[in-house]
Amino acid sequence: xxxxxxxxxxxxxxxxxxxxxxxxxxxxxxxxxxxxxxxxxxxxxxxxxxxxxxxxxxxxxxxxxxxxxxxxxxxxxxxxxxxxxxxxxxxxxxxxxxxxxxxxxxxxxxxxxxxxxxxxxxxxxxxxxxxxxxxxxxxxxxxxxxxxxxxxxxxxxxxxxxxxxxxxxxxxxxxxxxxxxxxxxx
Numbered sequence: 001x002x003x004x005x006x007x008x009x010x011x012x013x014x015x016x017x018x019x020x021x022x023x024x025x026x027x028x029x030x031x032x033x034x035x036x037x038x039x040x041x042x043x044x045x046x047x048x049x050x051x052x053x054x055x056x057x058x059x060x061x062x063x064x065x066x067x068x069x070x071x072x073x074x075x076x077x078x079x080x081x082x083x084x085x086x087x088x089x090x091x092x093x094x095x096x097x098x099x100x101x102x103x104x105x106x107x108x109x110x111x112x113x114x115x116x117x118x119x120x121x122x123x124x125x126x127x128x129x130x131x132x133x134x135x136x137x138x139x140x141x142x143x144x145x146x147x148x149x150x151x152x153x154x155x156x157x158x159x160x161x162x163x164x165x166x167x168x169x170x171x172x173x174x175x176x177x178x179x180x181x182x183x184x185x186x
Contacts, residue, residue, distance in 0.1 A: 004042045006032045012053050016098050020050060020109045047113040050105065054119035057101050062126055077138035078181060081150070084131065085174055088154055092161035092170065099162040103155070127151060140181060153177065 001009070010032035014023045025046050029039045043049040068087050069080040091097055102120050110116060131150055135143035157170050 003032075003034050003038050007034055007039060007042060007049070008052060008056060011049050012056060015050070015053055015104075016096070016101055020105060021112075025049075047115055050109065050113055051116050051119060054101060054105060054116055055122070058119050058123040058126070061123065065130070075137075077134050078178070081131065081134050081138065081181065082174065082178065084134075085154070085177065088157060089167060089171055092157070092167050097161065100155075100158045103158065124151075127154075135181075138181065146181065149180075150177070 007028065011023070011028050014028060014031065025039065028049070029036055032039075043052070065084055065087050068083045072079045072083060102123055105116055106120060110120075128147060128151060132143050132147040135146050135150075140146050153173070157173070161167055161170060
């Protein structure tokens with residue numbers, strides 16, 4: 001792995017496990033085992049590094065979700081919508097879950113580092129386009145509205161999962177979401 005990749009991997013891990021504001025450049029440099037000059041060669045500022053980390057996180061989430069939905073039959077749109085939901089549930093139950101980096105960045109540092117809005121918006125637009133396409137293909141009424149509701153549910157689940165270890169209630173919510181989708185498609 002290159003020095004740049006070492007820096008990014010270390011920063012992603014630290015930003016995921018802690019807050020963006022509590023993790024300083026010196027800690028990232030020390031834990032990634034690079035010289036200060038090397039760090040600044042690749043990332044002139046902490047803002048540049050955070051922006052890159054969020055872009056990488058966006059890419060890894062997209063790849064993981066697309067892998068899940070591609071396992072299903074081409075025309076199983078409800079199954080693909082469900083796969084997005086259960087991908088989130090699996091993430092909540094993983095050792096890597098420490099909350100959503102996009103939510104944390106929006107709340108903690110967006111005003112301080114305005115350029116990080118780019119990867120946050122890119123992630124939201126990708127998720128919205130993916131789900132709206134699935135809802136349209138599932139022939140639901142007003143797919144844009146249902147997509148917005150669904151994303152709000154995912155956001156709420158993510159925030160709730162951060163504060164509770166028992167995700168049974170989140171898992172059980174799928175039943176109601178599925179009823180909403182199937183009633184809307186009827």
